[in-house]
Amino acid sequence: MFCYQCQEAAKGEGCRIRGTCGKTPELAALLDLLVFTSKGVSLMATALRRQGFSTKEADIYVVDSLFMSITNANWDEPRTLAQIHRGIALRETMLARHGADVGLPSPLPLAATFKPADDAALRALAPAVGVLTTTDVDLRSLRELLIYGLKGAAAYLEHARNLGHGNDEVVEFMHRGLAATTDDALLTQDLLAIVLECGRHGVTAMALLDNANTSTYGNPEITTVNIGVRKNPAILVSGHDLRDLHELLEQSRDSGVDIYTHGEMLPAHYYPAFKKFPHFAGNYGNAWWLQDKEFESFNGPILLTTNCLVPPRASYADRLYTTGAVGYDGCPHIPERAQLADIKDFSVLIAQAKQLAAPTEIETGSITGGFAHHQVMQLAGPILEAIKTGAIRKFVVMAGCDGRMKSRSYYTDFATELPSDTVILTAGCAKFRYNKLPLAPINGIPRVLDAGQCNDSYSLAVIALKLKEVLGLKDINDLPIAYNIAWYEQKAVIVLLALLHLGVKNIHLGPTLPAFLSPNVAQILIDTFGITGIDTVENDLVTMVGRATPANECDVALAN
Numbered sequence: 001m002f003c004y005q006c007q008e009a010a011k012g013e014g015c016r017i018r019g020t021c022g023k024t025p026e027l028a029a030l031l032d033l034l035v036f037t038s039k040g041v042s043l044m045a046t047a048l049r050r051q052g053f054s055t056k057e058a059d060i061y062v063v064d065s066l067f068m069s070i071t072n073a074n075w076d077e078p079r080t081l082a083q084i085h086r087g088i089a090l091r092e093t094m095l096a097r098h099g100a101d102v103g104l105p106s107p108l109p110l111a112a113t114f115k116p117a118d119d120a121a122l123r124a125l126a127p128a129v130g131v132l133t134t135t136d137v138d139l140r141s142l143r144e145l146l147i148y149g150l151k152g153a154a155a156y157l158e159h160a161r162n163l164g165h166g167n168d169e170v171v172e173f174m175h176r177g178l179a180a181t182t183d184d185a186l187l188t189q190d191l192l193a194i195v196l197e198c199g200r201h202g203v204t205a206m207a208l209l210d211n212a213n214t215s216t217y218g219n220p221e222i223t224t225v226n227i228g229v230r231k232n233p234a235i236l237v238s239g240h241d242l243r244d245l246h247e248l249l250e251q252s253r254d255s256g257v258d259i260y261t262h263g264e265m266l267p268a269h270y271y272p273a274f275k276k277f278p279h280f281a282g283n284y285g286n287a288w289w290l291q292d293k294e295f296e297s298f299n300g301p302i303l304l305t306t307n308c309l310v311p312p313r314a315s316y317a318d319r320l321y322t323t324g325a326v327g328y329d330g331c332p333h334i335p336e337r338a339q340l341a342d343i344k345d346f347s348v349l350i351a352q353a354k355q356l357a358a359p360t361e362i363e364t365g366s367i368t369g370g371f372a373h374h375q376v377m378q379l380a381g382p383i384l385e386a387i388k389t390g391a392i393r394k395f396v397v398m399a400g401c402d403g404r405m406k407s408r409s410y411y412t413d414f415a416t417e418l419p420s421d422t423v424i425l426t427a428g429c430a431k432f433r434y435n436k437l438p439l440a441p442i443n444g445i446p447r448v449l450d451a452g453q454c455n456d457s458y459s460l461a462v463i464a465l466k467l468k469e470v471l472g473l474k475d476i477n478d479l480p481i482a483y484n485i486a487w488y489e490q491k492a493v494i495v496l497l498a499l500l501h502l503g504v505k506n507i508h509l510g511p512t513l514p515a516f517l518s519p520n521v522a523q524i525l526i527d528t529f530g531i532t533g534i535d536t537v538e539n540d541l542v543t544m545v546g547r548a549t550p551a552n553e554c555d556v557a558l559a560n
């Protein structure tokens with residue numbers, strides 16, 4: 001196997017024997033094949049779309065398959081095999097229906113022609129389709145960067161689709177982009193242009209999901225979320241899919257079972273539509289990588305609506321359920337909706353919860369969030385006043401992901417050491433490194449403004465663009481905003497490409513730069529966009545906020 005798509009790539013190079021995430025070589029090969037199959041489907045879809053044909057089935061297939069191949073999403077080999085077979089059948093159906101004369105490339109790449117006789121033949125093909133089959137390291141780097149950006153965009157497209165929202169331009173690009181990774185005529189500059197175009201579509205995908213979420217569930221508002229527990233039995237919901245959560249809340253109403261959020265589902269508490277459920281009890285635990293301990297002490301059923309799922313311990317595997325792109329062989333999977341109007345059936349979780357103990361308390365108190373773009377615009381007056389008077393001197397965007405690497409304590413230290421006239425803008429599970437620190441507010445404005453999930457990084461971009469307009473600045477980089485972004489998986493890649501498309505420069509990316517950036521590709525990003533890694537907290541404070549924290553300037557408020 002060879003996989004280097006996430007921040008935990010072994011030795012900062014790539015996982016070859018087994019994933020740091022736990023992915024086996026067998027599963028890695030099947031996920032490579034799934035992406036390969038999607039390339040073939042996208043080649044057909046790109047050609048058919050140019051001829052004016054609809055490719056609805058292929059559109060859904062590629063979005064689903066790319067999402068399934070994201071880090072920590074689908075661990076289920078039989079399910080992956082079934083999805084690969086579905087893709088081959090779909091590709092062949094398209095070919096049979098329209099014929100080969102639809103402007104397909106000639107000769108057709110293997111991705112669009114392979115037809116294994118059985119599962120064994122399919123598995124045997126895997127080594128010939130992985131990342132390393134592109135031998136030129138720069139082309140490999142750009143192809144994979146593009147694929148990872150598309151994977152991230154696919155995740156956001158799927159959540160939007162679940163709420164009845166779509167964007168054909170982004171889907172067209174997804175097919176075209178995937179097809180481009182099979183085209184040996186495309187050289188570095190060609191691929192670089194497509195990678196940057198991916199950023200533009202990333203902005204559209206995030207805007208689409210923002211509109212889908214807010215038009216369905218209302219605009220996030222400032223909310224205090226309980227992090228302690230109640231006495232009822234309960235279900236814990238993790239991941240990013242708000243519709244799954246909504247249907248579970250509806251079905252568990254008056255059942256005596258409470259619903260808690262974990263990890264990236266925390267921002268659901270900020271939406272008006274969910275607040276009306278009295279049994280929506282609070283947020284339990286921290287970021288995804290602590291789930292093995294926190295799922296155990298939760299005691300009740302757990303629903304994973306998206307990544308990040310880590311291989312479960314036996315102690316709670318019998319109460320772990322997956323749905324959507326997530327899967328784990330041996331854990332029950334709640335079936336998808338056949339039609340958009342269908343409702344998923346979560347009754348099995350509710351019945352099991354009633355038999356189990358209430359969650360064990362692991363924390364008490366509360367956290368505050370809900371600072372998405374609409375809410376921040378309501379606070380524009382006080383924020384602008386604080387900027388003008390110098391009470392707020394700098395914002396630091398600390399969006400992105402958390403992860404288990406020890407060096408990520410950097411982010412807690414950085415947040416703790418930030419001077420008292422700086423405000424953190426956050427989104428994604430990166431926040432769990434500092435959202436419980438008692439940082440003293442500035443004129444009533446919290447020092448950590450949480451916009452929501454990783455896709456809500458879009459909100460931070462909207463806020464930045466609005467600030468630029470109000471302050472009469474020409475360039476987004478003239479704003480008093482520094483970017484200290486933590487990444488882990490491929491959704492962070494599309495967020496990064498989207499920020500680059502919006503013209504944001506000098507982003508600090510950590511805790512390590514992606515293994516999939518070859519030295520030459522990394523240099524292009526450094527030269528063009530000023531992307532850098534992170535240094536020590538002390539040095540980065542000077543670089544990013546312009547001054548070190550004097551030892552006596554302790555802005556950590558007393559806990560009471």
Ligand code: FSO
Pocket residue numbers: 263264288307308400401402428429430453454455488489490491492
């Ligand atoms: Fe985190 Fe996992 Fe949202 Fe990712 S839970 S790491 S970027 O899947 O999606 O921030």
Ligand code: SF4
Pocket residue numbers: 003004005006007008009010014015018019020021022023071072
């Ligand atoms: Fe390694 Fe990350 Fe790939 Fe898992 S997803 S195999 S940790 S690079």
